[in-house]
Amino acid sequence: QEFVEVLEKARGSHGLERHEVIVLLQARGEEVDALGRAADGVRAAFLGDEVHLRGIIEFSNYCCRNCLYCGLRRDNRKLRRYRLTPGEILAAARKAAGLGLPTIVLQSGEDPHYTAPVLADIIRRLKEEVGVGAVTLSVGERSFEDYRLWREAGADRYLLKHETADAALFARLRPGTTLQDRLLRLKWLRDLGYQVGSGNIIGLPGQSLETLAADILLMRELDVEMAGIGPFIPHPQTPLAKEPPGELELTLKVLAIARLLLPRAHLPATTALGTIHPQGRRMGLCFGANVIMPDTTPPPYRYYYQIYPGKAGLHEEMGKTLVSLKNLIFSLNRRVGSGPGHSPKIQGGM
Template identity: 45%
Template sequence: MKKNYAIVFELIEKLYRSNYLKQEEIIYLLDNMNDENKELLKRRAHETRVKFYGHKVFMRGLLEFTNYCTGTCSYCGISSLNTKIERYRLKLDEILECIQLGYNLGYRTFVLQGGEDPYYTRSRVEEIITAIKIKYPEVAITLSIGERSYEDYSAFYKCGADRYLLRHEMASRRLYNKLHSNMSFDNRRKCLYDLKKIGYQVGAGFMVGLPGQTSEDLAEDFIFLKELEPHMVGIGPFIPHKDTKLGREKGGTVKDTVTMLALTRLFLPEVLLPATTALGTLDPLGREKGLKAGANVVMPNLSPISVRKKYSLYDGKVCTGDEAAECRRCIEHRINSAGFNVDMSRGDNINWRRI
């Protein structure tokens, strides 16, 4: 036991110093960490985020503008496989109203998120980006609308989009193919590399606690992230949705997710790392636990209250109260109480410049 403890300690310190571990070392770490090791890991992750970003927590206003989706992800509540969900799309004027509300509250980064909705053609997305940038030229626009063509991505970037979030979901081909019928593992990766080539700040990410997920699978996630070197990484626990194929499965935990956040901070020291809504759904203090383990971004919800419950990726999603962007003071108080400072600037990755 002592021998295991010593090896794990050395691996954490090695990762802290070099920001790299081999795949077999990651697997060993995941399989042998005890609670004391995890506390050390979180401390090292916190020290690393302070070194690069101080105690700042960057705020993004999240706008979920469509829940139509052609995707067939087995775990997702807005998947095309879910026939029970009430679908919606926001009109351009509704989107702009939400942006204005957020802007007046001090937000300078907006995340436009939706399913893979064919209604939003290249020209319609360009229209949204242009309308926002004309009125608020200094804000950052993040898109999160799934897999598109290189030409679409390039057009959106030229129009003024700055960032693109596309979780790789899982780096294990076996697990990906099992959970995504009629979707391409290779195309998703290609999209991420296309986005980097164009010049976006790129966000990847994965889920923790999926049925059948192994330490080997998670190790592949870290190896892939190290290879891709995204500017942002979104990590959340798997939370089952009752109207999906995985609706009766056991979900992931806050504890395991926080461990993955800490590891990600050490692998990618300069990454922008959100403490996700899903953490706050499982644990009232989940977001704070994420921030103390290396996370440095929070994305409160700016979507109209009338549609928030309809954008249900998983069951029990928190969408009002402290999670809502309009409750800025509540959020700020919670972040300050956890020992951090709210930063309402664009909050770009320190290594990114528009090309």
């Protein structure tokens, strides 16, 4: 099938077959530009010009999992581990609010040290004491009861990337876990009324265009409110140290196709994209993204949250990072989002 024909079909918000997604993934040269323009148009039409800034607090780098791609994996003995106290988390959120970041993402390795009631208390205090507009959690696979408790405490959203829709690859890269279990949790989160975020990693060893097409179609099937789409970046202290990183252009294509098929989803221009190329975030914003998640983890902890090396903006002071991000947004004739920036699918969204 012709590229132009498939692009028109996607632009009309029609579903695509897997082979059609692959046609778009194979875009080259000017076709890539056309794909980006189409995604940008859909973003503008459905979500407007606001770019939402979410402060991310990486509150623990302890992890009981051993994902082959991740620097936080438990077998990485060289990493200095840390945990923020509830008081430190609240202080970081207060600082972020003071800098004009109305919503917070709490992210960590899978760290059972933070029991469900402890985290529930932090969520409650973030909303009641600090006045955070929306709390997103990204703390991995936990029980239904834990998710329920956190939702009751006021958590609004949950990010749990499916990482790869290839079940065999998933099992190989995330020992002891399965794609099926991950998807079950995404369903629980949906049932509990969270705004649900999934996403994938581009450029994992053993991944094909077929897999990437399946990733995109899975996110559409899940009808996610958010999707984190970023390139793989090899970490030297992992078994994938010698693998090549995910490609910029391929990542942008996946992002653009996701935008076409999920017109209302919040899609971040990910930090990983900003890490593989100095203009990565800008390009992400031009290929359908409408969210940026600046790191609001206090130093020195943020240096030890080494999912991958060379994280963009790592050594910049938070106030300075925000100024440059706002300048980036203005330079694209876009606006900084105001309010909680809920999914437009729910009441009070946008």
